[in-house]
Amino acid sequence: MHETVYFLGRFHVLALHLPIGIGLAAVLLEWVAARKRFQALAVARSFLWGATALSSVLTVALGYMHFSEGGFEGPSASAHRFFGTGVALLATAIWIASVKLPELHRPIRIFVSGLLLLLLTMTGHYGGNLTHGSTYLVEYAPQPLRSVLGLEPGRRRVESLAQADPYHDVVRPMLQARCGTCHNDEKRSGGFSVATYQSTLAGGETGSVVVVGRSADSELFRRVTLPRDAEDFMPAEGKTPLTTEQTEILRWWIDAGAPADELLGETNLDSNIRALLTTELGINGSERSSEPAIADAQLVAALNEAGFLVRQVSQSDARLTVRVLSPGKALAREQLDALLMAAPQIVELDLQDSKIEDEDLEGFEQFVELVRLRLSGNEVTDKGLATLASLGRLQYLNLYGNQGVTDAGLDTLAAVAALRNLYVWRTGVSQDGATRLSETRPGIVVELGAVPEAGQAGAGTSR
Amino acid sequence: MNDKDCCSIDNARRNFLLKAGAGLGALSLVDLLRSGVSLAQTPAPQVVDVGTMGTGHVPARAQRVIMLHMLGAISHVDTFDYKPTLERMNGQDLPQSVRDTQRLSTMSNGQSAFPIIGPLRPFRQHGQSGAWVSDFLPFTGAIADDLCFVKSVHTEHVNHDPASKFLHTGFQLAGRPSAGAWVSYALGSDNRDLPNFVVMNSGISMGVPQDSAIWGSGFLPSHHQGVEFRAANDPVLYVSNPDGLERSDRREMLNSLAGLAKLQHETTNDPEILSRVSQYEMAYRMQESVPEVADISDEPDYVLDMYGPDVRTPGTFARNCLIARRLCERGVKYITLFGMGWDHHLAIKLAFPGMCKAIDQPAAALVTDLKQRGLLDDTLVMFGSEFGRTPFAQGDFNNPLVGRDHHGGCFTWWFAGGGVKPGYTHGETDEFSYNIVKDPVHIHDLNATLLHVLGIDHERLTFRFQGRDFRLTDVHGKVVEQILA
Numbered sequence: 001m002h003e004t005v006y007f008l009g010r011f012h013v014l015a016l017h018l019p020i021g022i023g024l025a026a027v028l029l030e031w032v033a034a035r036k037r038f039q040a041l042a043v044a045r046s047f048l049w050g051a052t053a054l055s056s057v058l059t060v061a062l063g064y065m066h067f068s069e070g071g072f073e074g075p076s077a078s079a080h081r082f083f084g085t086g087v088a089l090l091a092t093a094i095w096i097a098s099v100k101l102p103e104l105h106r107p108i109r110i111f112v113s114g115l116l117l118l119l120l121t122m123t124g125h126y127g128g129n130l131t132h133g134s135t136y137l138v139e140y141a142p143q144p145l146r147s148v149l150g151l152e153p154g155r156r157r158v159e160s161l162a163q164a165d166p167y168h169d170v171v172r173p174m175l176q177a178r179c180g181t182c183h184n185d186e187k188r189s190g191g192f193s194v195a196t197y198q199s200t201l202a203g204g205e206t207g208s209v210v211v212v213g214r215s216a217d218s219e220l221f222r223r224v225t226l227p228r229d230a231e232d233f234m235p236a237e238g239k240t241p242l243t244t245e246q247t248e249i250l251r252w253w254i255d256a257g258a259p260a261d262e263l264l265g266e267t268n269l270d271s272n273i274r275a276l277l278t279t280e281l282g283i284n285g286s287e288r289s290s291e292p293a294i295a296d297a298q299l300v301a302a303l304n305e306a307g308f309l310v311r312q313v314s315q316s317d318a319r320l321t322v323r324v325l326s327p328g329k330a331l332a333r334e335q336l337d338a339l340l341m342a343a344p345q346i347v348e349l350d351l352q353d354s355k356i357e358d359e360d361l362e363g364f365e366q367f368v369e370l371v372r373l374r375l376s377g378n379e380v381t382d383k384g385l386a387t388l389a390s391l392g393r394l395q396y397l398n399l400y401g402n403q404g405v406t407d408a409g410l411d412t413l414a415a416v417a418a419l420r421n422l423y424v425w426r427t428g429v430s431q432d433g434a435t436r437l438s439e440t441r442p443g444i445v446v447e448l449g450a451v452p453e454a455g456q457a458g459a460g461t462s463r
Numbered sequence: 464m465n466d467k468d469c470c471s472i473d474n475a476r477r478n479f480l481l482k483a484g485a486g487l488g489a490l491s492l493v494d495l496l497r498s499g500v501s502l503a504q505t506p507a508p509q510v511v512d513v514g515t516m517g518t519g520h521v522p523a524r525a526q527r528v529i530m531l532h533m534l535g536a537i538s539h540v541d542t543f544d545y546k547p548t549l550e551r552m553n554g555q556d557l558p559q560s561v562r563d564t565q566r567l568s569t570m571s572n573g574q575s576a577f578p579i580i581g582p583l584r585p586f587r588q589h590g591q592s593g594a595w596v597s598d599f600l601p602f603t604g605a606i607a608d609d610l611c612f613v614k615s616v617h618t619e620h621v622n623h624d625p626a627s628k629f630l631h632t633g634f635q636l637a638g639r640p641s642a643g644a645w646v647s648y649a650l651g652s653d654n655r656d657l658p659n660f661v662v663m664n665s666g667i668s669m670g671v672p673q674d675s676a677i678w679g680s681g682f683l684p685s686h687h688q689g690v691e692f693r694a695a696n697d698p699v700l701y702v703s704n705p706d707g708l709e710r711s712d713r714r715e716m717l718n719s720l721a722g723l724a725k726l727q728h729e730t731t732n733d734p735e736i737l738s739r740v741s742q743y744e745m746a747y748r749m750q751e752s753v754p755e756v757a758d759i760s761d762e763p764d765y766v767l768d769m770y771g772p773d774v775r776t777p778g779t780f781a782r783n784c785l786i787a788r789r790l791c792e793r794g795v796k797y798i799t800l801f802g803m804g805w806d807h808h809l810a811i812k813l814a815f816p817g818m819c820k821a822i823d824q825p826a827a828a829l830v831t832d833l834k835q836r837g838l839l840d841d842t843l844v845m846f847g848s849e850f851g852r853t854p855f856a857q858g859d860f861n862n863p864l865v866g867r868d869h870h871g872g873c874f875t876w877w878f879a880g881g882g883v884k885p886g887y888t889h890g891e892t893d894e895f896s897y898n899i900v901k902d903p904v905h906i907h908d909l910n911a912t913l914l915h916v917l918g919i920d921h922e923r924l925t926f927r928f929q930g931r932d933f934r935l936t937d938v939h940g941k942v943v944e945q946i947l948a
Binding site: 275311313372396400448 | 511513516517518519520521522523653655769792793794831832834835836837840841918941944
């Protein structure tokens, strides 16, 4: 029985357009027919009012059924119900009057129809608040209007990551756009609203949905990352879900302790999340995450000409991965210069077997974005590694086959803040040296190789 | 419109639409403006084929894939999916409730009994992850902490040919592009002198059908198909010059041919002409690059020894693993190795030990060797079959020549490197290793994940053919996020 009622109730959102349309036509006719020229139209009056009355009664009835489903609380819901019922009553009254009292004083008729228009507008407005949230209408209102309406000022467009607020600039707009139509302060589906920081953390009927610091245990995160055809997947009913990039940001935000009302310090973000946030905020000219980002064609052409294979990181991240095209040959100074020109753009650099010596690494401190550097099979020694020590984002460093690298070089590399993977097979690095580095920097995995070179002592992985 | 356009194959309709009216041009301009791409910003042409996408939809976890396909179907119950129940119930019938109404192959559906054969050798746990691996595979066991086991792979097919095609091309009949061809089409290569997609075979197929449609390009331009490397001194057929023809003569001939091809292309705009010219050029470069990659004389003995004694014999799985590593170092995107001869309907007890020995050490060495060179990190290595084998006997349980039949309901793949979790196991089968009880992974999911690891969204990599957009995963496939690090 309940289900039938709920089923019918959902037709409310369909039927409601009828009284709006017909009612507007009736009001218009009432006003127009007052003029002599259109007097002939007046015969349709009682017909239109009848249609308005019937459709509004039907809509209100369906509305009550829809309401019985629950989940409609708060001032907007009661106002919508109040005005909606008013529309039905008034429309019925006007219909009866138009039949029984056709000669009613004209100003009264015009006044009453105006009243109906007002009621319709109020009903529609509060209904809209229910489905879209109360801030939907004025989301893009100009600042003067916002202050008249007493709204909080709109957020300034963020120009750099440093000045962005992790919650107000990133997470809240994202949740508002994808979850806010149901989980707003008026509608509160499942008792949950993403309207404010407090309400987001407070959760809904089933309890808290954000376990600060633990995305894996957070219902909010779980529900938006389920397979899309899972029953519990949010948003429900095929509404546009968060993108993978956005759920990654959400994961980061929850794990980082759900920060709000602070600015993103640039230092404590790893490059992955920086890239995601940059894209999400539309910094660097990438308007939205779905829009393609395209690397500087001149830069790519210059690198190509210098003998490098160049790819973007991804279609939405225009930073570059660069690989030497013909390993085995020494890199010329001009080739290295071309690399340095592009240095701030390069995330991944593969210069294997290119006869690179220490002096070739001069200027490599300019690779501020570099995450992965493959220097295997070159002639780098401990001295050259000093240049790399300042690379703040470097996670992967491959030095395999550089015989001149020894334990002393590892001491230099201990200063590379983000380093995680270090490859030193077939170098002068000893097991002891690797162990020492792993002790000073427990996060670094040092790969010494599984098989010892002939005549060398045992090797392995130190972590 | 001039005469040339009327005969164009590639662009006839598009040219007509573009040239027919300024209105359409204006529409496309609106499109350009809206997407924020100005003409000055189009990507620069590259010296290497970087594919139609050039870069992934999402940042890539791996740059290359090496697939080790044990063709004929390696028994998962004797290698990775350890079930004490099968040991205990050796010789007893597999309960009807487990088999239920599932389809059996015609080779065993006439049997009156389905006696369980327990694992042919004991299993033991390895490494910190405690993964169970059979004593058939001691070397693989030793690297268990580098591997991610998926125990719940399943397929729809019960015979080799459709199941293999399904695995590699996402469809059971010939004619669809292989995953390697899709990757070549999307991302090209990191090396201009070697094919984007290389295939190597080893072992004897023993009647299991295998043909080039598995590594074909289907409706994609034909230069994306896999190039087969053979065991002989001349790994790629017909690449080397015949006696008496100098390399310079070949160059001259190719230049003249390219001129003719250009004329023909101007007339017809047939994209296959360009495809063919690019293949001629690739073959010319391969005359030098292939012998170089196949010549392992520069490998020190201690590296060769890792791969085991077979590595010194061309055409063995061990040698192919070594060459796969060499191709990988040179930037080849997609390498498929077939290890053949696993179709043990008969005599599994006799044949299995030797078969395992031939692949165990090389496969483990490949992973280890990539790791010590810092390549495992961005290379996805995957090992498995088109389906698994039944826990019950095919034929008479007491006959020493007893075997195991095909089983698509569940089987194991392992993955290493390329952004998957090391020392991790995903999915679970029931106590008979017959049905999946947790986290099933369909072949389409496997392919979706493979593309995802390379940065490709399997739903967005499409090719329009015969009026519809085709995908490797058709309309299916879910990325197995749980196995990604």
